[in-house]
Amino acid sequence: MQERQAFANWITAMPKAELHVHIDGTLTASRLLDRAAKHGVDLPYGSVEDVTKAYDFDNLQSFLDLYYLGTGVIRDEEDFYLLMLDYLTTCREQHITHTEIMVEPQSYLPKGVSLATMMSGFKQAVDEAQAGWGQSVLLILSLLRHLPEEDGIDVLELAHSSFPGSFVAIGLASSEVGHPPVGFTELYARARSLGYRTTAHAGEEGPASFVADSLDLLGVERIDHGIRSAEDPALVVRLAREQIPLTVCPLSNVKLKVFERLEDHNLLEALDAGVKVTVNSDDPTYFGGFLNENFIALHEHLLLDGKRAARLTRNAFEASFLPAKAKADKLAELDRYLTDHPSP
Numbered sequence: 001m002q003e004r005q006a007f008a009n010w011i012t013a014m015p016k017a018e019l020h021v022h023i024d025g026t027l028t029a030s031r032l033l034d035r036a037a038k039h040g041v042d043l044p045y046g047s048v049e050d051v052t053k054a055y056d057f058d059n060l061q062s063f064l065d066l067y068y069l070g071t072g073v074i075r076d077e078e079d080f081y082l083l084m085l086d087y088l089t090t091c092r093e094q095h096i097t098h099t100e101i102m103v104e105p106q107s108y109l110p111k112g113v114s115l116a117t118m119m120s121g122f123k124q125a126v127d128e129a130q131a132g133w134g135q136s137v138l139l140i141l142s143l144l145r146h147l148p149e150e151d152g153i154d155v156l157e158l159a160h161s162s163f164p165g166s167f168v169a170i171g172l173a174s175s176e177v178g179h180p181p182v183g184f185t186e187l188y189a190r191a192r193s194l195g196y197r198t199t200a201h202a203g204e205e206g207p208a209s210f211v212a213d214s215l216d217l218l219g220v221e222r223i224d225h226g227i228r229s230a231e232d233p234a235l236v237v238r239l240a241r242e243q244i245p246l247t248v249c250p251l252s253n254v255k256l257k258v259f260e261r262l263e264d265h266n267l268l269e270a271l272d273a274g275v276k277v278t279v280n281s282d283d284p285t286y287f288g289g290f291l292n293e294n295f296i297a298l299h300e301h302l303l304l305d306g307k308r309a310a311r312l313t314r315n316a317f318e319a320s321f322l323p324a325k326a327k328a329d330k331l332a333e334l335d336r337y338l339t340d341h342p343s344p
């Protein structure tokens with residue numbers, strides 16, 4: 001028990017980076033209720049306890065129902081501001097000193113919410129966190145793969161012309177099955193030609209070949225999830241050789257039954273095989289925890305030790321899309337922490 005607490009304290013205070021978090025997946029139960037009341041939306045829940053119980057879903061459909069309910073109450077500039085500020089405040093509490101956040105306009109544009117509304121709310125919160133406590137933030141324009149590629153290209157063009165410099169990268173999210181990487185080659189070619197960095201979800205529910213295809217056909221620099229790469233040993237060797245980062249989300253994988261139990265998770269095998277694995281929260285309020293809770297759960301259920309936890313954190317800063325100088329500063333800060341606070 002004491003040892004568990006010592007690890008929790010140590011990992012909590014460590015300066016960390018998060019590379020895979022969907023802003024819509026950070027909506028808290030109390031904020032959902034507060035926004036629903038503001039907009040006069042009738043929810044099937046009366047209290048924070050009721051919503052928290054609903055967050056304890058056991059299948060993908062109930063997760064999606066709840067997720068869409070959440071995006072349905074985020075409508076105006078203040079809503080987007082508070083959504084972002086809530087998450088960035090959690091970053092401060094969890095010592096997530098750098099975060100790369102996925103923003104998905106395609107969840108809102110069809111409801112008549114403009115990109116300008118979203119971005120002005122987000123920008124206000126990001127500016128406040130940067131000025132307030134030096135929070136480092138980059139935004140990823142995450143496109144939804146269950147929608148046509150042309151739709152994604154349109155959103156990219158809109159974001160690029162209306163908010164130049166606001167997004168560092170593009171990503172590809174939503175259901176993999178039936179929506180392979182080969183359908184998005186033009187989107188990625190266009191993004192690269194405009195100077196964007198690139199990442200894509202692959203190898204979560206989709207097969208290992210989706211990881212290889214994301215690298216070969218889309219030219220991505222980073223893979224979100226990628227855990228099913230283990231089904232192709234040659235691919236694991238390649239990921240290690242080319243130092244392709246995987247943004248792994250352990251609690252999410254258990255919640256969505258990619259692994260039955262955390263004890264079955266393969267991320268430490270990949271790490272030990274030399275793959276640049278990182279730990280992330282994905283949709284933290286829906287999947288049972290923010291970044292620290294993921295690390296603590298790995299310590300409890302997968303015997304994650306301090307040495308590997310430090311390696312995972314170093315990987316995240318190295319795999320970030322930060323410019324070289326900022327990256328070096330963040331790594332130096334981590335080194336100072338590790339020198340002053342050896343792992344328990």
Ligand SMILES: [Zn+2]
Nearest residue numbers: 173201224282
């Ligand atoms: Zn994700």
